[in-house]
Amino acid sequence: MSAGGGATSLVLAGGGTGGHIEPMLALADALRRREPGLRITCLGTARGMESRLVPARGYDLRLIPPVPLPRRPTPDLLRVPGRVRRSVAETRALLDELDADVVVGFGGYVALPAYLAAWRAGVSVVVHEQNALPGLANRVGARLAARVTVTVPGTPLRRGEHVGMPLRSAITTLDRAGRRAEARAAFGLDDDRPTLLVFGGSQGAAALNRAATAAADALTAAGIQVLHARGPKNTDVTVPGRPAGTAPYVVVDYLERMDLAYAAADLALCRSGAVTVAELSAVGLPAAFVPLPIGNGEQRRNALPVVEAGGGLLVEDADLSAAWIEATLVPLLTDPAALCGYAAHAAAAGVPDADERLADIVLEVARDR
Structure with a gap:
């Protein structure tokens, strides 16, 4: 239950590519099957695939400024701190509005400001990493998270628990x-x-x-x-x-x-x-x-x-x-x-029940909160 006494509010951050969006939506489906009364909100950006895929699956999508991270040193790297500050501030305000209990991040340029905003707001974080080599956003998120989950055994991510990849029920x-x-x-x-x-x-x-x-x-x-x-x-x-x-x-x-x-x-x-x-x-x-x-x-x-x-x-x-x-x-x-x-x-x-495993962890973190 949220701090405000209403339904538990879960915020899922997985915009950008299908590799982030599909597991996010598979988790959302599993959570909705478990507890239809949950408030589930997805974070994304206007330019990502999520602007089409998330509403089509029946979930609320809220937009935040993206924070693309250059893969190599360029002059654009100097602008990243300012972009992060602005995006974190807007995301923090959104988490307050949603009375968020847990932020679940799947990496990428949507997840990084969500992790930092959740940390500042005192909101619990769960991280899910899809790849065998984690990206920067999830390496940061793992340091702030209540629980860290991974798709591939042996993924070098701090406190990573192997749950597999959440997948659509049509596949599983x-x-x-x-x-x-x-x-x-x-x-x-x-x-x-x-x-x-x-x-x-x-x-x-x-x-x-x-x-x-x-x-x-x-x-x-x-x-x-x-x-x-x-x-x-x-x-x-x-x-x-x-x-x-x-x-x-x-x-x-x-x-x-x-x-x-x-x-x-x-x-x-x-x-x-x-x-x-x-x-x-x-x-x-x-x-x-x-x-x-x-x-x-x-x-x-x-x-x-x-x-x-x-x-x-x-x-x-x-x-x-x-x-x-x-x-x-x-x-x-x-x-x-x-x-x-x-x-x-x-x-x-294979791990066909990864969506249920991750849902267990998210709901446990929400109850602990």
Whole structure:
């Protein structure tokens, strides 16, 4: 219950990218299922994806000034302290207005001012880190938090508790085997062929597009059908139609229903963003992970626990080619026993109830307050 005597007020800070927003909304859904009377408010910025996604899921969105942090020293770095002060002041006023009991942060440029404002206001903080390598906002937040939670075991974050990645119920409740026929029919795939799913995030990935389309003949000649999400801007990525009676290669711009795509597939070829890795392991779909070759190496670290558990393969971006697909994925996709083993290990590495685990922690902190 809030300090003012009303319903418990929870403020969730996870704007910016889908990797922050999706776990935030999955937690919000879990909390609402538990206690419909909770007051749940999401923080975001006008320019982030949250301005569209949060209201669409039925949650109140309040906007705060973003505090983007330069990755390397630039003159813009000198302006950061002033931006932080202004954003923290506005966020503090908002927390007072909402009579917040707990702030739950998911990292990024929305979370940092939320953590600092909560600390100044005496509001309890819970941190959730999605990646194997934490960002600056969560490293700061962990020092101020009542509880710190992580997706990947061994994440170097102070007092981190492993809970996994909160995911949408459409993913965590997916019966892949039970929906396989429906899913394959939805994408125009044959019911009984081994199936490779290729995707590179919402915008696609050029390296995956090149390698997969170059391997199209080898894949379909082996009886393997492909569902390939190329990205909405990559309209030049095409594959000639397959002759009648042979394995289809279906190219789409974007996958609105990832649950059906997962149900249709036996193996994925994809990047290894934190949400992607968590979703695949939660549904027991093995993957060949191709970490993004830029940044701090977090995508490689995200995939390693699943790969080391036997639930997938890891190939560096520079090594991915049509020849690698033909030499490595074609034999795997045509070996049902091997696929089954990979799927079992992927599922064993997954945490399908992370949303409930995190909800337990948040409600416990709220009760303690």
